[in-house]
Amino acid sequence: MTAAIPTPALQDELATVTPATITGRTRKRLTSRWASLVALIIAVLWTLPTFGLLLTSFRPERDIRTSGWWNWFGDPQLTLANYDEVLYGGSSLSTYFINSLVITVPSVIIPVSIACLAAYAFAWMRFPFRDTLFVAVFALQIVPLQVALIPLLRIYVDTGVNGTFWPLWISHTIFALPLAIFLLHNFFKEVPGELMEAARVDGAGHVTIFLRVMLPLVTPAIAAFAIFQFLWVWNDLLVAITMATGAQDVQPLTARLAELVGSRGSTWHLLSAGAFVSIVIPVIVFLLLQRYFVRGLLAGSVKG
Amino acid sequence: MDTFEKFGQMALAVALFVGVMGAILLLVGRARRRADLWQSLAFVLPALLLLGVGLIYPAVRTIYQSFFDRTSDEFVGVDNFTEIFTNSDMLIVLRNTAIWVILTPLLATFIGLVYAVLVDRSRVEAAAKAVIFMPMAISLVGASIIWRYVYEYRPDQQNIEQVGLLNQVLVWLGMEPRHFLVDTPWNTLFLIVIMVWVQAGFAMTVLSAAIKAIPSDITEAAQLDGLTGVRMFRYITVPSIRPALVVVLTTISIGTLKVFDIVRTLTGGNFDTSVIANEFYTQGFSLGDTGLASALAVMLFVLVIPIVAYNVRQLRKAELR
Known part of the structure; x- marks a missing residue:
């Protein structure tokens, strides 16, 4: 994804982007019949492909190969066989699912922690070249990942960590930092200075202030970024296929699925169930944490 | 690698990271108030080092390599760019x-x-x-x-x-x-x-x-x-x-x-x-x-x-x- 930092004004607007903001206002009907029709058509076009995949994933293998999902309504047969094979079978995708999890968890925890420290320092500590360094970190957001990949892989090969999870963890950490530091800095900066002073007077050092005063106050912002980073890593393909060179041992679900799409033949019926398994996690996150998600996604639509 | 081993590696990586970060914070926390510069360094250096090694150096290296041949052995000027446009x-x-x-x-x-x-x-x-x-x-x-x-x-x-x-x-x-x-x-x-x-x-x-x-x-x-x-x-x-x-x-x-x-x-x-x-x-x-x-x-x-x-x-x- 990509780069534009919402202005404070825009961020305020974005903060109100929750489905419940319009309660209290009078709700009118869609302006006219035509307007409703257009909206309905768009909504159907946006859901039908996903619905088709969902239905396909529950159809028997033979049906998937020989007819479209809409035929299900004439011959309603459902089976869990595809999911069974995807999760437990010989051509199992479960190992890739686990790889995705193993890749994602540290790739969220590590950059978020490092970025918190740096963001705090840029916001509240004094050291030489602080502002210059901060602008530099900010500017790094526009560097496309592609520019870093080949030499980075070279480093991993030279240091012998290639083929393990480390290249993925480290790469995701590095690529997350510019945006994470910038966003969290803005939130740290918003904490009133009097709180800092009060803690100082009480004899607290930076570490105490950081851990006891700051972190609890910016937890919502950290959560928003963590969710965004989680989705970014889980859905990533570029870092996955360039850095996960240990194939089955470390390759995440997205990379495996992308391979399966190319090799049509025997796995065509598994593709639908496999895709759904990979989609389910981010969609659950989306449904449960919609408020955070919207903010995180909008703020981070800049990354890449 | 089996599943158990993978999760083990993950736990190890996170534990290692938490350990290192904890040690840094502990050391900095012990430092006297005067040692402001050292404290700041401990906070920003992990991020700056990663960005330097993992983003800035590779980007410069990529720009450099774009003027070399397919194995990065021979200088070819703007040939790669000429090829893109022709x-x-x-x-x-x-x-x-x-x-x-x-x-x-x-x-x-x-x-x-x-x-x-x-x-x-x-x-x-x-x-x-x-x-x-x-x-x-x-x-x-x-x-x-x-x-x-x-x-x-x-x-x-x-x-x-x-x-x-x-x-x-x-x-x-x-x-x-x-x-x-x-x-x-x-x-x-x-x-x-x-x-x-x-x-x-x-x-x-x-x-x-x-x-x-x-x-x-x-x-x-x-x-x-x-x-x-x-x-x-x-x-x-x-x-x-x-x-x-x-x-x-x-x-x-x-x-x-x-x-x-x-x-x-x-x-x-x-x-x-x-x-x-x-x-x-x-x-x-x-x-x-x-x-x-x-x-x-x-x-x-x-x-x-x-x-x-x-x-x-x-x-x-x-x-x-």
Whole structure:
């Protein structure tokens, strides 16, 4: 994804982007019949492909190969066989699912922690070249990942960590930092200075202030970024296929699925169930944490 | 590696990280108040080191390598760039990239805007928005697979039914089924549709927030003047949310420029569908031409800069108002 930092004004607007903001206002009907029709058509076009995949994933293998999902309504047969094979079978995708999890968890925890420290320092500590360094970190957001990949892989090969999870963890950490530091800095900066002073007077050092005063106050912002980073890593393909060179041992679900799409033949019926398994996690996150998600996604639509 | 071992590695990595961070914080916490510089260094150095080694050094190295041959052994001047602008396959890549970067933001923004206006303040607003927004949570690989089932082609013969929805619609309408992802040049458009499908939700969300921020006295005055429907949209809504429109357009175009997942997953760049980001992967990782791949990466970098610069200027203007 990509780069534009919402202005404070825009961020305020974005903060109100929750489905419940319009309660209290009078709700009118869609302006006219035509307007409703257009909206309905768009909504159907946006859901039908996903619905088709969902239905396909529950159809028997033979049906998937020989007819479209809409035929299900004439011959309603459902089976869990595809999911069974995807999760437990010989051509199992479960190992890739686990790889995705193993890749994602540290790739969220590590950059978020490092970025918190740096963001705090840029916001509240004094050291030489602080502002210059901060602008530099900010500017790094526009560097496309592609520019870093080949030499980075070279480093991993030279240091012998290639083929393990480390290249993925480290790469995701590095690529997350510019945006994470910038966003969290803005939130740290918003904490009133009097709180800092009060803690100082009480004899607290930076570490105490950081851990006891700051972190609890910016937890919502950290959560928003963590969710965004989680989705970014889980859905990533570029870092996955360039850095996960240990194939089955470390390759995440997205990379495996992308391979399966190319090799049509025997796995065509598994593709639908496999895709759904990979989609389910981010969609659950989306449904449960919609408020955070919207903010995180909008703020981070800049990354890449 | 079995599952247990993988989770073990993960736990180890996290524990190692937490241990190192904890040790740093503990040491810094013990330091006397005077040692301010050391404290600051402990806070920023992990991030700065990672960025230096993992982003700045590689970027400089890539720029350097773009002037060397495929194995980075021999200096070749601007040959790699000359090839990008003269080789007929590369020109198709550039053309496709241009089509992607122009069409995707325009279509996604237009659809997102129209939809945001249509469902604004309707009774089903929340649900209606979630429907369009949902694709943003799905990976581009997942989206590509979803659309693979829409575009699937089966030969037009007796006893063979279409499996792809779009081809079935063509058959119902009495037309011949088509190879949507193979027939050039239209296949690029069908790939772009997927990106539009994903990005419209982003456009809709930002623009919807902007629309709600339009002061109600403006809309009410316009209504008193008899402005309704399309004219209201054209003369009041669109001009009022111009800054948000610019942000959405530029954000989507930068994202589109760098995205390669859809092309990679569905055509692998075959059938004249490749774009710069995909060609970078093909050249650098499938064909092992480090020089050309580096040059393509540098191209991406160079193309992003003007869009970002424009975006920043617009944001400044918006802030000054």
